[in-house]
Amino acid sequence: MHWATSYEAIPNVQYFRLAEVASHDASSDRQWITRGTSVYDITDFISAHPGGPIILHAAGGSIDPYWKLFTIHASSHVQEILAQYKIGEIASCDLVNGEVPCASIRNPYADDPPRDSRLKTLTENPRNAESPDEALSEDVTPNELFYVRNHFWVPPVKEEEYTFTVELPCGTERTYSLSDLKSFEPHTITATLQCAGNRRSHMSAAVKPTNGLPWNVGGISTATWTGARLADVLADAGLDMRSEEHKSARHADFTALEAYGASIPLSTAMDPRSDVLLAYAMNGTDLPRDHGYPVRVVAPGIVAARSVKWVQKVSIGEEESASQWQRRDYKCFGPNEKRLDWDKAKSIQEMPVMSAITGYRIKKKGGGWLGRQDGQKMLDVWGYAYSGGGREIVRVDVSLDGGKSWDQAELLRGEREDGSKTWAWTRWRYHMADPGDGKVEIAVKATDEAYNTQPERFDGIWNARGNLATAWHRVVVGEDET
């Protein structure tokens, strides 16, 4: 579809002045926006917008500067949806050089908190950063070094204004202040959160490019979380699965203060043994703003994308979250699908077994680095292993010959608040007296208590989104140091 520049010349097209568009802002009965030189009445779309009412920021003006920020909209699918709501064109007398003059919008990232410089930045806006290796080698990650995965800006929240709302299937709502949530019996667990894309860069390098943030091994961290059990709050709000109005509900659908949303199965949300928290403390202090201040979901054992930060509401109902992050992202396909059938694929919930090498050193017995001629190398290598669903790691195996033979690493577990299951990673360490001269490839794989283990190669699990990159982690060490 191509529009001529002199719109009034086209018959059967309605033309509007910018002033009329401006009157249809968020406070109006009907909300209009412009995109390019076209005018859209989006009133009936707002409730279906995956980002929710955030779209109202653009009402009465152009949506173009917002779409530049939220590049997810750059798809023909999105444009087809918008096209349904088109009502006309901007009058040519209001165009400047053939375009609608755009007011600049306030940068929503301007209020983001400062970041520790040791984090490994992937993107600034939204903020995405890996934990540095030093933090991955500790049993519990310091708050300031916990990996950051934001989809938008960090919403500014005043503690006294914060509320959390439970919406029951019957439509009843109950709202809690932060101090209300703190009046529930506090529950503390040490839990690992891991991004679905952790180690994505390894998958891309091993097979072919994938679409997503190129995480190395640092899209994972562990903290000790304190909060109210979600199950307790749902019961307090009146959720009763025996009632006729509630019994067909299947999902707990969280929405956040920016625009993010995701859901978990209601059976998980209601099961005390699942230890799902509305967490307000992280390692003994208030949540940092980057990690959901004042309240976030911590759904342990489940992909971190469901542990919604800055959570403001949970809706209990029959359907999964309608958000793009539930329906069009955080799913996993196989290496063989030419066309990704998002509707058919299950959303990722429980995570598979994973491990990674986060550090190593090669030294001579007296300390310092070893010359090749010495022949007395010592290799130390360490990292983490983790599995979803609360499944404990039962073994970590290390191979120096590409998987022909294996030796077992020592498993390290610090002091934890374990909750009902094993929600935290297991760190491991492996020592070898003489790994030989020259370069050595270290391969690591973990096994969890259900005896699942990691695939050897990425070929069989490659997927276009690069999710769940769990193949053996291989690192070549022992460059020709002399």
Next chain:
Amino acid sequence: MHWATSYEAIPNVQYFRLAEVASHDASSDRQWITRGTSVYDITDFISAHPGGPIILHAAGGSIDPYWKLFTIHASSHVQEILAQYKIGEIASCDLVNGEVPCASIRNPYADDPPRDSRLKTLTENPRNAESPDEALSEDVTPNELFYVRNHFWVPPVKEEEYTFTVELPCGTERTYSLSDLKSFEPHTITATLQCAGNRRSHMSAAVKPTNGLPWNVGGISTATWTGARLADVLADAGLDMRSEEHKSARHADFTALEAYGASIPLSTAMDPRSDVLLAYAMNGTDLPRDHGYPVRVVAPGIVAARSVKWVQKVSIGEEESASQWQRRDYKCFGPNEKRLDWDKAKSIQEMPVMSAITGYRIKKKGGGWLGRQDGQKMLDVWGYAYSGGGREIVRVDVSLDGGKSWDQAELLRGEREDGSKTWAWTRWRYHMADPGDGKVEIAVKATDEAYNTQPERFDGIWNARGNLATAWHRVVVGEDET
């Protein structure tokens, strides 16, 4: 230690006549047995015997014929235990050719039920047999073709004499008749049971021999089970985890009517979503004798070794079952342990993701087998995929080039009684129009909803016991048919 043949000649050794040994039978205050020419007072060992009071069958006589039946005793470990209870030797006047004359014992397998000839027999006594391929290609396995894994004989039980006892941590017992169990609300689930050793023969062939029954793909079957929920029966018997006497309990320890025993975590036993049954019906009829008549445990998603058949008791306590099948078997090690540390290894509970090819055909389009020169082959291949913990199979991938490229099989799911989770296998089918000439290796792997998948090779999971042989299943098809 070597004993001279003329025992009376050895000072400080006490000698007994056979008649005196015979008086120390099961009805005596103290039970004696002989082994070889030595005499043992086993009274204080009986409660620690992994097989329980079955050992009383030998009291008052020689244990040698029993140990010939139960070859598990042929280890230095067992002999060291027995040595602690030695009290003397048999007087030489009672020996015949230097040996204790053994009475023959009744063959305990004489009452075993007849078996369907289509089952693939591994051992006759005890009875172990695989399901035939034709049964593995059905969604629900007919009772008479369900795989059989017995550790002993099939105990003869009269329905009216059958009882099931719950022993609480405080020592309180409550006993139920079969009709008592049937008075609980019946619960029905379709669940797959799989032996820990299924596909063991593939592991042995791929790497090196393992110790155990050489199962092919038929150590797995699926049935629709009806019974009382174990959680309901435990609650009825008075188990209350809030009480001071009960709250430290962690395991539900089952004992069977022959000598078998095994346990599951109490959290699983008590969780209604775990769907653990005291099952009295299998595919709509009474349990067949080979499958636990009149009552067996069905612990879905867990290794079948915990679904104790002919169950007569559950003891709730702090420790796992002391049976050898909990402590010295049904554990899984890695390829790198020189000495198996049984005490440190966790007992297998939830099963890992698994798949297998159970049938295939290659035909020309008009039917019948194809000559190579035709070039118009069609390949159909099918099988099952299964994962533990109630995790659904989300994909089955098939490769014809050793894992370089994959295509997705069609997943088939019949009518099921699903319970809280996906407890039954998923069958799959794959069709290819032209698999090429000559031999083709078909490889299959499955992925479950936690996105765990199967290892490519057996090298990294080989273990001395050959348990959990989950590597990709590979079958070479297309022999040079002309």
